[in-house]
Amino acid sequence: MSEVLTTEDQLLAGFEGWLNQHFEASSSLKTIKKAGAENFKKLGLPARKSEAYKYTPITKVIEKNFDLKISESPSSLTKSDCESKFYADEDANHLVFINGIFVEDYSKIISASSELTIKVLDDQAINEHSELKSNLGQVNGSQVDPFAALNLAYFNQGVFIRAEKNTDNKNTYIYQFIDGTEQTVLFPRVFVYGATGSRTKIYEKTFISGKENSLNISIVESMVESNAEVRYTKLQNYTNSAYSIEGIYAHQDKDSRFYTNTFSFKGAVVRNNIYINIDAENCEGHMNGLYQLSGKTHVDTNTSVDHLKPHSYSNELYKGILDENSRAVFNGKIYVRPDAQKTNAFQSNNNILLSDTATINTKPQLEIWADDVQCSHGCTTGQMDEEAIFYLRSRGIEKTNAKALLLNAFANEALSEMQNELVKEEVEAIILNKLK
Amino acid sequence: MLKIDNLHASVEGKSILKGINLEVNAGEVHAIMGPNGSGKSTLASVLAGREEYEIEEGSITYQGKDLLELAPEERAHAGVFLAFQYPVEIPGVSTTNFLKTAVNQTREARGLKALDAVSFLKEMKEKMKLVDIDQALLSRALNEGFSGGEKKRNEIFQMAMLEPTLSILDETDSGLDIDALKVVADGVNKLKGPNNASIVVTHYQRLLDYIVPDFVHVLYKGKIVKSGDKSLALELEDKGYDWIKEEVAAL
Numbered sequence: 001m002s003e004v005l006t007t008e009d010q011l012l013a014g015f016e017g018w019l020n021q022h023f024e025a026s027s028s029l030k031t032i033k034k035a036g037a038e039n040f041k042k043l044g045l046p047a048r049k050s051e052a053y054k055y056t057p058i059t060k061v062i063e064k065n066f067d068l069k070i071s072e073s074p075s076s077l078t079k080s081d082c083e084s085k086f087y088a089d090e091d092a093n094h095l096v097f098i099n100g101i102f103v104e105d106y107s108k109i110i111s112a113s114s115e116l117t118i119k120v121l122d123d124q125a126i127n128e129h130s131e132l133k134s135n136l137g138q139v140n141g142s143q144v145d146p147f148a149a150l151n152l153a154y155f156n157q158g159v160f161i162r163a164e165k166n167t168d169n170k171n172t173y174i175y176q177f178i179d180g181t182e183q184t185v186l187f188p189r190v191f192v193y194g195a196t197g198s199r200t201k202i203y204e205k206t207f208i209s210g211k212e213n214s215l216n217i218s219i220v221e222s223m224v225e226s227n228a229e230v231r232y233t234k235l236q237n238y239t240n241s242a243y244s245i246e247g248i249y250a251h252q253d254k255d256s257r258f259y260t261n262t263f264s265f266k267g268a269v270v271r272n273n274i275y276i277n278i279d280a281e282n283c284e285g286h287m288n289g290l291y292q293l294s295g296k297t298h299v300d301t302n303t304s305v306d307h308l309k310p311h312s313y314s315n316e317l318y319k320g321i322l323d324e325n326s327r328a329v330f331n332g333k334i335y336v337r338p339d340a341q342k343t344n345a346f347q348s349n350n351n352i353l354l355s356d357t358a359t360i361n362t363k364p365q366l367e368i369w370a371d372d373v374q375c376s377h378g379c380t381t382g383q384m385d386e387e388a389i390f391y392l393r394s395r396g397i398e399k400t401n402a403k404a405l406l407l408n409a410f411a412n413e414a415l416s417e418m419q420n421e422l423v424k425e426e427v428e429a430i431i432l433n434k435l436k
Numbered sequence: 437m438l439k440i441d442n443l444h445a446s447v448e449g450k451s452i453l454k455g456i457n458l459e460v461n462a463g464e465v466h467a468i469m470g471p472n473g474s475g476k477s478t479l480a481s482v483l484a485g486r487e488e489y490e491i492e493e494g495s496i497t498y499q500g501k502d503l504l505e506l507a508p509e510e511r512a513h514a515g516v517f518l519a520f521q522y523p524v525e526i527p528g529v530s531t532t533n534f535l536k537t538a539v540n541q542t543r544e545a546r547g548l549k550a551l552d553a554v555s556f557l558k559e560m561k562e563k564m565k566l567v568d569i570d571q572a573l574l575s576r577a578l579n580e581g582f583s584g585g586e587k588k589r590n591e592i593f594q595m596a597m598l599e600p601t602l603s604i605l606d607e608t609d610s611g612l613d614i615d616a617l618k619v620v621a622d623g624v625n626k627l628k629g630p631n632n633a634s635i636v637v638t639h640y641q642r643l644l645d646y647i648v649p650d651f652v653h654v655l656y657k658g659k660i661v662k663s664g665d666k667s668l669a670l671e672l673e674d675k676g677y678d679w680i681k682e683e684v685a686a687l
């Protein structure tokens with residue numbers, strides 16, 4: 001008689017062996033990773049009725065599409081294969097991840113370490129950087145999400161990015177290559193530390209070359225010190241066999257600014273957890289995103305901004321265009337704690353459904369304990385404005401062009417915080433191409 | 437140029453136009469007047485090709501073509517222009533970008549070369565003077581947050597840019613103060629020529645002091661019940677619409 005293993009057990013089945021194979025007994029990381037696995041066991045995968053994953057039955061999706069064996073996937077990608085995908089930005093850092101592992105040899109790092117440190121997130125990095133050692137896996141509630149815990153257990157060679165005090169840094173691009181002839185489960189991890197007065201700009205993009213299913217469980221943690229600025233942008237134009245559960249966890253200190261942009265176009269199931277913790281005064285937190293979907297793509301955006309201290313500002317704008325059988329989920333939480341007087345927090349989620357079979361589930365949530373605040377939220381869902389289409393057509397603009405013009409304008413609002421012209425142009429081109 | 441013959445149209449099963457006959461020739465200005473709910477705006481919408489109206493009977497011939505067969509954009513390419521009673525606000529699209537697309541698609545449909553950025557701007561500057569419209573307004577999103585007067589001015593500006601053969605002004609005077617009215621009317625008059633024609637739909641005679649019509653038609657209960665010259669408009673201003681209603685009732 002064989003015992004029936006839970007999905008959690010199956011995911012952790014090879015963990016001990018894997019851990020012993022990759023880490024020495026004295027490794028600090030080993031202890032952290034063990035704790036991650038324990039934590040995952042304790043949290044378990046989201047249950048069927050989990051509120052946080054209500055419209056994305058993620059556990060079922062994983063059980064149905066993956067054999068749950070976790071092993072490192074070999075890839076035949078060469079350095080020049082990877083380099084050929086780099087953005088044409090010479091004066092920038094280009095970081096390559098293959099199947100979730102940071103490959104320093106394939107990367108091009110030009111920033112001086114006195115400005116921007118970019119290194120493998122391993123034992124050495126942990127021993128050299130106390131800010132990493134004490135915060136890894138701990139930033140802003142990342143310890144309460146089972147996927148963040150699973151990533152902490154299984155990530156191997158993530159990247160640590162540290163902007164030194166008062167440095168205004170070059171662009172850093174992260175390319176995630178998912179490549180393999182078999183099912184791939186990957187655990188990329190990025191830790192960004194912005195020291196006082198620094199500026200860091202990171203753009204992440206993924207290339208998928210395998211045809212088999214892939215499961216990307218990715219975590220970005222960011223500590224933004226006083227008066228620092230961190231910008232993190234993701235371009236998610238995956239394939240129909242790509243499953244992705246991604247977390248961005250940011251913690252902000254006083255006078256700091258944190259920006260995220262997420263542009264989602266394609267994938268099987270994509271879940272974005274974006275959580276910002278504003279734990280000091282005079283901070284700005286920005287979350288912007290666009291999901292423009294077709295086919296059966298399912299994109300779930302789960303955001304939270306937690307105002308713990310007074311005089312801060314947060315703004316969130318997500319736009320959705322849903323065609324064919326696609327589905328989007330948006331859940332945006334704003335917390336304004338009792339101490340967070342004079343908070344300004346705004347949230348907006350607007351959706352256009354282009355077909356009768358597309359679905360959106362949107363839920364803004366505000367929880368406000370302070371009494372002297374300005375907060376607003378709103379979500380809209382509708383079809384295209386026929387009156388506007390007629391107006392444009394009556395001026396000689398052909399029907400499909402009129403629709404594209406209106407949808408493009410609608411989508412472009414979500415690009416307002418994008419400063420990188422190269423990435424912005426690419427996103428604009430994808431938007432336009434999808435409108436054809 | 438335009439011949440409307442026994443036109444019947446309905447919306448959501450409700451008959452609005454019940455047998456309109458109207459002929460408009462090049463160089464003419466026709467005013468369509470009438471009490472509220474008589475079908476004036478419906479007539480304007482049907483001419484421009486608004487899709488929610490159903491044509492039950494009759495025909496519209498424009499420059500020898502069956503106008504009802506053409507999509508709204510094809511009508512625009514053929515030179516039909518509707519100045520909206522309520523111009524639509526379109527966030528995120530600047531007037532300049534929108535007009536460049538509109539002008540160039542129209543030019544291409546008419547077998548002309550698309551204007552490059554420089555010639556387009558030059559053309560725009562010239563036409564801006566006609567309606568005294570500000571550059572700053574045109575770089576803003578189309579009609580978004582514009583005042584009533586600014587919206588109407590923008591309609592006439594678009595008309596100037598698209599150089600229509602047949603312009604239909606739907607209650608262009610509504611919501612305008614007297615100064616804005618003069619500017620708008622002045623623009624329309626400057627665009628008038630021997631080869632184009634206008635249909636001015638209005639509730640009040642006021643606009644017709646500035647855009648002087650060659651013919652005035654009174655629309656009531658979906659039909660043109662009386663036609664005359666500009667003196668008919670003055671008579672309506674003086675006596676209201678009741679005497680028309682009585683005349684119709686007496687028939």
